Amino acid sequence: MLVSCCMRESTVILDPTSEQEPIRRPLAPRATVLRGSVGLVDISKSRGEIFCDELQRLIVERNYDIEIVRFRKPTFTKPAPPALRNEIAARCTAIIQALAD
Amino acid sequence: MSELPGQGATAPPFTLPDTSNHRHTFKDLSEHPATLLFFVKRDCATCDLTAPVVERLFAALTSSGLNVLTISQSNTADTSDFAAAHKLSMPVVLDHDLEISEAYGFDAVPALVLIAADRTVLKSFEGWSKHDFRELVTIAANRCDVAPPSTWEVHNETLPEQRPGCASRVHEPEQAQRLAVKRGEDRLASRRVRLPSSLNEDEFELLSNRGLTDGLPVVPPTEARVLRMLDATSRAATEVVARVPPNLQPATVEKIAINAVMAGCRPSYLPVVLAAVEAACTDTFNLHGVLATTYFASPVIIVNGPIRHEIKINSGRNVFGQGSRANATIGRALQLVVRNLGGGRPGQVDMSTLGHPGKYTCCIGEYEEASCWDPLHVERGFAPTQSTVTLFAGEAPSAVRDQRSRSARSLATSLGLSLGAVSHAKLHGMSEVLLVVSPEHNRTFQRDGYTKNDVRTRIQEVTARPVQELLPDEVCEDGTPLRALPADWIGADGQPKEDALTRLFPKFLSPENIVIVVAGGTAGKFSAVVGGWAAGGEGSTAVTKEIIQ
Numbered sequence: 001m002l003v004s005c006c007m008r009e010s011t012v013i014l015d016p017t018s019e020q021e022p023i024r025r026p027l028a029p030r031a032t033v034l035r036g037s038v039g040l041v042d043i044s045k046s047r048g049e050i051f052c053d054e055l056q057r058l059i060v061e062r063n064y065d066i067e068i069v070r071f072r073k074p075t076f077t078k079p080a081p082p083a084l085r086n087e088i089a090a091r092c093t094a095i096i097q098a099l100a101d
Numbered sequence: 102m103s104e105l106p107g108q109g110a111t112a113p114p115f116t117l118p119d120t121s122n123h124r125h126t127f128k129d130l131s132e133h134p135a136t137l138l139f140f141v142k143r144d145c146a147t148c149d150l151t152a153p154v155v156e157r158l159f160a161a162l163t164s165s166g167l168n169v170l171t172i173s174q175s176n177t178a179d180t181s182d183f184a185a186a187h188k189l190s191m192p193v194v195l196d197h198d199l200e201i202s203e204a205y206g207f208d209a210v211p212a213l214v215l216i217a218a219d220r221t222v223l224k225s226f227e228g229w230s231k232h233d234f235r236e237l238v239t240i241a242a243n244r245c246d247v248a249p250p251s252t253w254e255v256h257n258e259t260l261p262e263q264r265p266g267c268a269s270r271v272h273e274p275e276q277a278q279r280l281a282v283k284r285g286e287d288r289l290a291s292r293r294v295r296l297p298s299s300l301n302e303d304e305f306e307l308l309s310n311r312g313l314t315d316g317l318p319v320v321p322p323t324e325a326r327v328l329r330m331l332d333a334t335s336r337a338a339t340e341v342v343a344r345v346p347p348n349l350q351p352a353t354v355e356k357i358a359i360n361a362v363m364a365g366c367r368p369s370y371l372p373v374v375l376a377a378v379e380a381a382c383t384d385t386f387n388l389h390g391v392l393a394t395t396y397f398a399s400p401v402i403i404v405n406g407p408i409r410h411e412i413k414i415n416s417g418r419n420v421f422g423q424g425s426r427a428n429a430t431i432g433r434a435l436q437l438v439v440r441n442l443g444g445g446r447p448g449q450v451d452m453s454t455l456g457h458p459g460k461y462t463c464c465i466g467e468y469e470e471a472s473c474w475d476p477l478h479v480e481r482g483f484a485p486t487q488s489t490v491t492l493f494a495g496e497a498p499s500a501v502r503d504q505r506s507r508s509a510r511s512l513a514t515s516l517g518l519s520l521g522a523v524s525h526a527k528l529h530g531m532s533e534v535l536l537v538v539s540p541e542h543n544r545t546f547q548r549d550g551y552t553k554n555d556v557r558t559r560i561q562e563v564t565a566r567p568v569q570e571l572l573p574d575e576v577c578e579d580g581t582p583l584r585a586l587p588a589d590w591i592g593a594d595g596q597p598k599e600d601a602l603t604r605l606f607p608k609f610l611s612p613e614n615i616v617i618v619v620a621g622g623t624a625g626k627f628s629a630v631v632g633g634w635a636a637g638g639e640g641s642t643a644v645t646k647e648i649i650q
Contacts, residue, residue: 010295010296010297010298011295011296011298011304011321011323012293012294012295012296012323012324013293013294013296013304013308013321013322013323014289014291014292014293014294014322014323014324014327014355014359015291015292015293015294015359016291016313016322016356016359016360016363016437016441016442017313017441017442018348018350018351018356018441018442018444019291019292020348020350044639046582074638075390075638075639075640077387077389077390077393077394077635077639077640077641078384078387078389078390079389
């Protein structure tokens with residue numbers, strides 16, 4: 001016995017998303033050697049400044065031929081202000097971020 | 102309510118095919134002194150009663166110039182059957198899509214509309230009425246410069262004086278929905294997604310599999326449902342209400358309406374959802390931080406003003422619990438907006454270690470009528486008659502039991518003792534808190550004339566402890582960070598000054614960080630503490646927005 005087609009009429013919905021594909025930026029190649037200006041970025045987590053101080057001390061102690069530039073996000077609870085991001089991008093060839101607690 | 106154009110109105114234009122696919126247009130009308138449009142459908146007893154009468158009128162006056170069109174709401178086959186059954190020689194055209202029927206606005210068939218050559222309606226009525234038809238015949242004959250025909254009088258002795266018509270097909274639920282979507286489709290800018298159907302996967306499974314839900318089933322946001330939702334606001338569908346973190350994508354009224362449908366909102370809830378999205382996406386509330394933190398915080402929506410009654414937002418018993426559709430779906434709609442529009446999903450930007458049930462939904466009304474105090478929105482500068490939402494970044498509610506205090510001071514002491522332990526017992530000066538005072542507890546405050554500020558003052562007194570006890574130490578290595586202390590308490594060495602160590606430091610940096618509302622059932626000597634996240638510029642501060650309806 002033939003079974004009749006069981007397909008229901010399909011439902012049309014409206015897309016609840018923003019319909020934007022995320023912009024996929026490729027990662028820059030990871031530096032194997034530190035050169036030029038290196039930013040030490042403290043995102044204002046607890047003792048982040050201590051971590052950056054220690055990194056800076058070690059870099060100086062080991063005589064790496066780099067310029068250290070210190071940055072601090074106003075708060076870890078929001079993305080970095082555009083002006084800060086632009087300054088970091090303009091001045092540094094690489095950055096090291098003190099991220100977690 | 103019928104909107105059939107009456108005498109003097111301009112008749113809507115049309116172009117309709119007959120059963121031979123020849124098109125009859127409105128322009129044809131100008132070639133005749135008068136045109137009678139006769140709207141019918143199959144299986145309508147009154148249409149069957151009227152059809153022979155109209156056919157006889159056509160036969161009597163067509164040679165004098167009267168144009169008669171039978172317009173059928175039924176499909177081609179049923180229309181042909183109708184024409185054959187009544188042996189119609191007058192032209193019969195098809196309005197199976199019901200667009201012309203909708204334009205003529207009648208509720209019942211048959212509907213008769215006599216139109217002059219200049220498109221002015223001369224006479225119109227629905228159903229059968231001998232009196233109205235006699236009048237129509239007289240007017241038609243006058244327009245054709247002839248005496249009213251008597252032929253139909255011979256037969257009308259068997260006709261009743263009146264008979265009601267049958268419902269026009271535009272009122273069939275499926276047709277009404279289709280027409281509403283067709284009317285409104287230009288209003289909708291969002292991409293249409295056709296969900297393929299099969300035995301194994303219905304639309305609920307498909308929406309879940311596409312990651313568009315919070316784990317619970319959602320209502321499929323069809324065009325018809327979203328259009329009904331949009332009808333509840335005067336704001337344009339294209340208006341950008343906010344940019345939703347973390348992806349900062351524009352949340353138009355339409356996109357929010359789609360997510361509100363999915364959450365299960367009634368259309369009347371949409372204005373509250375819009376205000377909540379607006380408040381949540383302010384820099385002050387800092388939704389990005391609230392979402393991305395490993396802490397528990399999540400938006401708590403507090404509703405004030407008359408809208409609570411209009412849409413039945415629960416402010417009373419079980420206010421944080423289940424059972425109220427408005428409470429459940431408004432909070433959920435905000436969360437779906439964050440997820441679907443903002444891209445804030447657990448495991449991605451949503452990094453909360455433990456979360457809490459309020460991340461499904463958390464929306465309460467303030468029980469203004471049971472409070473002796475100004476409601477929250479009045480405290481924040483709004484008129485009592487305005488409706489508002491206040492967004493607070495909060496944890497799950499925690500109970501404070503006090504069933505013995507007779508005095509306001511004692512009760513405020515209990516609240517203070519409980520508040521001291523919010524987040525961490527040694528962590529002061531960092532957060533806001535939402536204190537939800539029950540009606541019974543509020544009566545205790547009322548008896549002693551305690552204001553909200555009196556409560557806040559007592560809480561600060563009770564929670565104040567010497568700085569030394571609050572700092573991290575070898576017994577408990579967590580506590581109040583130095584940056585939370587007033588700057589002038591810190592010495593040049595970056596450590597607290599000697600005299601600062603014994604100074605009393607309250608739990609909250611400012612009394613304003615204690616947000617107080619009254620809510621809950623009228624029986625029960627319990628209140629609730631909803632701990633907040635980091636306060637101020639470093640975290641999130643409660644935001645109040647007016648609800649625009």
